[in-house]
Amino acid sequence: MDKLPKNFYQRNAVVVAKELLGKNLVHRVGAATISGKIVEVEAYVGAVDKAAHSYNSRRTPRTEVMFGPGGYAYIYFIYGMYYCMNVVTGPENDGQAVLIRALEPAGGVDQMAKNRFGKSQGELTKKQRILLTNGPGKLCSALGITKENYGEDLTGDRLYIGDDNEPKKFQVVSSKRINIGYAQEAQDYLWRFYIKENPYISK
DNA sequence: CGTGCGATCGTG
DNA sequence: ACGATCGCACGA
Numbered sequence: 001m002d003k004l005p006k007n008f009y010q011r012n013a014v015v016v017a018k019e020l021l022g023k024n025l026v027h028r029v030g031a032a033t034i035s036g037k038i039v040e041v042e043a044y045v046g047a048v049d050k051a052a053h054s055y056n057s058r059r060t061p062r063t064e065v066m067f068g069p070g071g072y073a074y075i076y077f078i079y080g081m082y083y084c085m086n087v088v089t090g091p092e093n094d095g096q097a098v099l100i101r102a103l104e105p106a107g108g109v110d111q112m113a114k115n116r117f118g119k120s121q122g123e124l125t126k127k128q129r130i131l132l133t134n135g136p137g138k139l140c141s142a143l144g145i146t147k148e149n150y151g152e153d154l155t156g157d158r159l160y161i162g163d164d165n166e167p168k169k170f171q172v173v174s175s176k177r178i179n180i181g182y183a184q185e186a187q188d189y190l191w192r193f194y195i196k197e198n199p200y201i202s203k
Numbered sequence: 204c205g206t207g208c209g210a211t212c213g214t215g
Numbered sequence: 216a217c218g219a220t221c222g223c224a225c226g227a
Contacts, residue, residue: 079211080220099210137211179210
């Protein structure tokens with residue numbers, strides 16, 4: 001599986017977001033390798049995007065990595081209990097990123113089941129298998145992604161995205177982004193993308 | 204230093 | 216529909 005290189009990420013967030021669909025997010029932690037196919041993403045295009053944490057070039061310790069070059073992980077803690085993972089995109093100082101919103105489990109499913117429900121893969125109901133990674137907080141929990149991964153180099157060996165080079169035979173659906181009611185006109189932009197009819201799309 | 208709230212999720 | 220739960224961003 002080819003690891004996506006820096007120049008893949010150092011482009012516009014909307015372009016990168018669409019191309020991330022069908023790619024494999026991989027987290028190596030301890031002896032485990034946990035991975036899933038990216039099936040849903042949202043683009044945050046940077047300082048001009050009212051929905052983005054980097055809006056108006058808001059530079060804080062939290063958003064700092066967004067203003068670096070593309071190809072690094074932006075992890076944030078939300079609602080006092082969940083982590084969400086973004087891929088920083090674009091050139092330096094733009095503040096662009098793509099939020100990973102849902103995965104289809106691929107490798108290390110037993111570890112995912114333990115991380116999410118404290119049980120083994122074999123004990124999962126069919127519904128629970130869907131619930132492993134069908135949301136941005138859930139997938140971080142399943143893959144064991146935390147603030148420890150903040151700023152991590154996505155061309156490294158711990159947290160990266162790979163392309164299996166299989167032909168991509170799916171349709172991409174565009175829609176409004178989720179839960180950004182504070183973003184005024186930006187909430188209507190069609191910057192959420194997902195694989196049509198994939199069962200692991202968030203609700 | 205005080206406070207209001209969030210790119211969510213699970214339960215009722 | 217609502218509560219959990221806490222770090223962050225911002226204003227005083």
